[in-house]
Amino acid sequence: MNDTVTLPLTVFVVDDEPLARRRLKELLDDCAVQIELQVVGEAGNGQEALDKLSATPAEVVLLDIRMPQMDGLELAQHLNKLDHPPVIIFTTAYDAYAIKAFEQRAIDYLLKPIRLGRLFEALTRARDAVPIRTELLQELMPEARSHLSVHERGRIILVPIEEVIYLRAEMKYVTVRTAQREYLIEESLTALEKEYAARFVRIHRSCLVAKAAVAGFEKGGEEGESGWLLKLHGLDERLPVSRRQWSGVKALGNTGEQGA
């Protein structure tokens, strides 16, 4: 016997369908007879889940894959940024692609309608499991993330990628600029450029701009060096375009002006 007192396993439920959450909580109640556990909360979408889990961490998150706005595979990556990343057990009604991938990588998942026995097994295993690595989750989701997540005063904020006007590398951070404000994220600009190749274009060694935000160009220069400055939709700022990137960027201005 173990000498240490085992605390109840804390569990959190994420699903966009209220009845699916209700069913899962009923099953968890049934499990509680055999395994000490406590349901610490539930959420219907990504931001709600991040907010509640920052306030009350849980060891295990039961996470639905198919949800509006942000699917479970992406939310799992953002959940990994929490101070105490949870062990995730995915739930899905059907998702041929994901299930195959989970099996190859030995990631736990539950098929809806969920059976009590399977849930019990998964929870028992979860006690000793470690969170799924972010790189593994990225492999599971070949398409780009729909949101960037920002750590801010103990909270994790989701920024929809379509609101981002530009991304600029500064020291060890990347500044994320939207029409309203700036955020700082700890990601590499090169990785972001690769992930969002369809949406952003590099205009400078340290800057990616959303193609849709390009309003045009004007002659100008910084520190005596003459060159091109990029004008933006929705922001008064001007961004310098480096000589190296100019040839690839200038065509965007034409289409931008026609579109304007």
Place this chain on the structure above:
Amino acid sequence: MPRTRSINQNIPLPDFRNLGTVLRMVLLVNGIALFMALAQADSPDGLWQQMLYGSALFQPVLLSTLLALYVLNPWLRRVTYRQAVGFIILLVGFFTLAIARLGGELFAASEGTAGFVESRRCLIAALIALLMLGYFRWRDLALSPARGAARLQALQARIRPHFLFNSINAVLAIVKSEPKRAETALEDMADLFRMAMNDAHELVALKDEVALAERYLALEQLRMGERLQLRWHLRDMPQDALIPPLVLQPLLENAVYHGIEPLAAGGLIEVSLYLGDRRLHLEVRNPLSATAAKTDGNHIALANIRERLALLFDVEAEYRVERGDDSYAVHIIIPYREKEAP
């Protein structure tokens, strides 16, 4: 017992009251006339002459045949295909002879042996009629996989794993706390499956299709709750109208799957069914999320509806898609057919 009009006997006969059928016949017969003129002419003037002459011979037979078929259409649909074909051949032969005998100078067989010329014309007319029927038969065969496929697709969509398992999951969630509601949900599911497994060849009453659609939406609402809002505009709906089965419900399925599910806050689906200009209008409108607007989505179901409408109503059916920045609407217009009196 009310008898719904069969839209498919063992072998279907074209609907001779359909504008598309009539247009196809006029174009084809004149095309053949032109071809024959080309085959016979040896000078440009001759070609012109032959065309005029051929047209003068063909047109009266064609028009009287079309008129007779229009009038006899309901009767023709009741006899077997063989009987109908035999009758149409006789009809065409009769008109050819009658016009040659009674049409006066222009139509009379002036040269050669009158008897031979007359039987030659009858034979040509009969061959053209057969060719025409053969064409419609071929067209029907070419398009008819759409009918079988509709059933299969409706079934697959119903058994779309996502829908099936999530619905069962939702029912399981309420089976203890709200057994009545769980019962209704299971009954709705049974009805949906039954409809999809039914023979999709008969026209069905519009109000039955509406009832089925309501069952389907009740199930979706069970899962999605407040997120799925509905507005029905049925005040001007003709109660007795007949429509092909599995047209309305797949449209709604599409609207839910591509319109409501991707939206976190959900949205409104609007269904309008009304009679306008003696035609039946079906319109389904749903919101479109920014991401769904970009992807093409699964339009197999919609393509299938379109094919089946073309097969059933030819040019008399219209199918329009309005794609806005944040909304998507499918508008279908089909001829208004009433339920036959019992």
